[in-house]
Amino acid sequence: MQDTPHEILRGVFGYDAFRGQQADVVEHVVAGHDALVLMPTGGGKSLCYQIPALARYGTGIVVSPLIALMQDQVEALEQVGVAAAYLNSSLEAGRAAEVEARLLAGELDLLYVAPERLLTGRFLALLDRIAIALFAIDEAHCVSQWGHDFRPEYRSLNILHERWPEVPRIALTATADPPTQREIAERLDLVEARHFVSSFDRPNIRYRVVQKASARRQLLGFLEDHRGEAGIVYCLSRRKVEETAQLLREQGYHALAYHAGLDSGVRAANQRRFLQDEGVVVVATIAFGMGIDKPDVRFVAHMDLPKSLEGYYQETGRAGRDGQPAQAWLCYGLSDVVLLKQMIESGDAGEDRKRVERGKLDALLGYCESTGCRRQTLLAAFGETYPQPCGNCDNCLDPPETWDATVAAQKALSCVYRSGQRFGATHLIDVLRGADTERIRQFGHDRLSTYGIGEDLDANQWRSVFRQLVAAGCLSVDAEGHGALHLTEAARPVLRGETTLSLRRDIVRTRDRSRAARV
Numbered sequence: 001m002q003d004t005p006h007e008i009l010r011g012v013f014g015y016d017a018f019r020g021q022q023a024d025v026v027e028h029v030v031a032g033h034d035a036l037v038l039m040p041t042g043g044g045k046s047l048c049y050q051i052p053a054l055a056r057y058g059t060g061i062v063v064s065p066l067i068a069l070m071q072d073q074v075e076a077l078e079q080v081g082v083a084a085a086y087l088n089s090s091l092e093a094g095r096a097a098e099v100e101a102r103l104l105a106g107e108l109d110l111l112y113v114a115p116e117r118l119l120t121g122r123f124l125a126l127l128d129r130i131a132i133a134l135f136a137i138d139e140a141h142c143v144s145q146w147g148h149d150f151r152p153e154y155r156s157l158n159i160l161h162e163r164w165p166e167v168p169r170i171a172l173t174a175t176a177d178p179p180t181q182r183e184i185a186e187r188l189d190l191v192e193a194r195h196f197v198s199s200f201d202r203p204n205i206r207y208r209v210v211q212k213a214s215a216r217r218q219l220l221g222f223l224e225d226h227r228g229e230a231g232i233v234y235c236l237s238r239r240k241v242e243e244t245a246q247l248l249r250e251q252g253y254h255a256l257a258y259h260a261g262l263d264s265g266v267r268a269a270n271q272r273r274f275l276q277d278e279g280v281v282v283v284a285t286i287a288f289g290m291g292i293d294k295p296d297v298r299f300v301a302h303m304d305l306p307k308s309l310e311g312y313y314q315e316t317g318r319a320g321r322d323g324q325p326a327q328a329w330l331c332y333g334l335s336d337v338v339l340l341k342q343m344i345e346s347g348d349a350g351e352d353r354k355r356v357e358r359g360k361l362d363a364l365l366g367y368c369e370s371t372g373c374r375r376q377t378l379l380a381a382f383g384e385t386y387p388q389p390c391g392n393c394d395n396c397l398d399p400p401e402t403w404d405a406t407v408a409a410q411k412a413l414s415c416v417y418r419s420g421q422r423f424g425a426t427h428l429i430d431v432l433r434g435a436d437t438e439r440i441r442q443f444g445h446d447r448l449s450t451y452g453i454g455e456d457l458d459a460n461q462w463r464s465v466f467r468q469l470v471a472a473g474c475l476s477v478d479a480e481g482h483g484a485l486h487l488t489e490a491a492r493p494v495l496r497g498e499t500t501l502s503l504r505r506d507i508v509r510t511r512d513r514s515r516a517a518r519v
């Protein structure tokens with residue numbers, strides 16, 4: 001084909017101009033070179049391999065991990081007259097044979113294939129008999145074993161380079177953190193390839209973090225401002241997904257549940273309604289979303305802490321792909337921190353992996369507790385420097401107050417110490433506030449020197465102190481037991497009065513912009 005990339009962009013896809021780095025990537029791959037492309041969701045990764053596949057002789061082979069994604073892409077391509085097909089387990093044998101025949105006849109511009117099928121000896125032998133324009137490896141972060149989308153078959157994809165060294169490869173992902181990027185480059189043998197790293201900023205998304213007081217009420221308050229809009233509400237567990245979806249339906253929302261425990265037919269139907277109907281709210285576990293291309297998702301709400309900042313970034317990245325204002329809302333509390341820390345510590349992962357996971361959780365907590373611009377914190381985690389505060393996040397719009405919490409922290413930490421480092425925040429707060437409970441009497445904690453020394457703060461304020469002390473690493477959470485807190489090395493200078501501690505004053509809002517109660 002003699003058409004230039006620009007002619008294909010216009011003639012086939014009907015767009016006037018390339019976006020961002022698309023033109024550079026396309027030119028590079030058309031010339032036969034390898035590329036690793038990091039672009040945020042909605043950035044326009046698909047054209048980066050589709051156009052070179054059309055511009056080069058032969059068929060472009062696209063490795064893709066998700067059946068739904070392949071179908072969407074192939075349908076969209078067929079609509080603009082590109083000869084595209086896919087091969088995966090959803091295809092019955094007869095249809096698969098047809099696709100293979102078209103492939104061998106050189107009729108296909110693009111073929112999407114699942115990694116496990118691509119790697120079969122039979123399929124590789126098939127590829128030996130055709131002209132290959134390029135290999136595109138979509139969702140390349142699936143090669144990373146630290147990510148939650150890990151696909152073991154992706155590890156074997158370096159065979160493509162060994163077997164067809166002259167065919168250009170382009171790997172693409174929206175996951176941006178530098179360690180994952182390095183892992184992708186190494187695993188896929190793309191260290192020498194040119195890396196195209198786009199800015200990951202999504203300026204139209206407004207980031208907000210609220211401290212959990214009554215999560216359901218807070219969610220309803222948030223949603224009240226978004227009635228009739230399409231959005232996603234993420235929850236950690238299937239049960240919570242069901243409960244929350246039920247709650248929203250009772251409140252008159254068109255809410256549908258989505259999690260891996262649902263029948264696949266129900267899942268597919270709910271996904272379809274989300275894509276086709278207006279104003280559907282999907283309440284989901286993180287099983288929902290990869291490859292969902294719905295431009296007008298107006299909000300992504302998290303009822304629980306996500307697993308990592310990258311995960312959070314990807315999940316929230318599903319909002320506002322049309323460039324219109326969108327909201328990323330996260331509700332987070334001490335119990336989330338305790339739960340996630342326990343999940344890491346009690347998991348059977350090796351010490352190396354646990355260290356990585358702890359680091360990821362700390363980065364996430366740093367984001368949640370940040371008093372500065374959220375966007376700066378978020379992008380910094382991806383190795384990007386954002387020059388000034390963004391003006392479109394909660395901390396920029398409504399700068400949080402901080403207070404000198406040194407004395408409060410000392411009281412909290414010594415209460416942990418005096419009670420033997422065996423109790424969770426709820427009990428410790430009772431002790432500090434001089435409560436008269438069964439447990440306090442049982443353990444004789446009314447005789448501790450820290451009993452009743454914290455009456456100056458209410459229980460919510462103390463929860464905020466404990467949460468921030470855990471996030472700051474002064475307290476750690478037991479792997480077993482019910483969230484028992486103990487002191488860390490970092491607690492010492494605080495206890496000894498060698499350092500001061502400034503904490504954010506939490507604001508619990510029942511409704512956005514309305515009454516705000518300081519705690």
Ligand code: ADP
Nearest residue numbers: 015017018019039040041042043044045046047
């Ligand atoms: P990604 O895979 O990076 O999430 P897509 O390739 O799905 O992004 O592109 C996102 C949207 O942007 C799609 O609707 C696509 O048609 C549109 N798009 C991509 N490139 C361009 C362009 N150069 N001009 C106009 N629209 C584009």
Ligand code: ZN
Nearest residue numbers: 373390393396
């Ligand atoms: Zn900001």
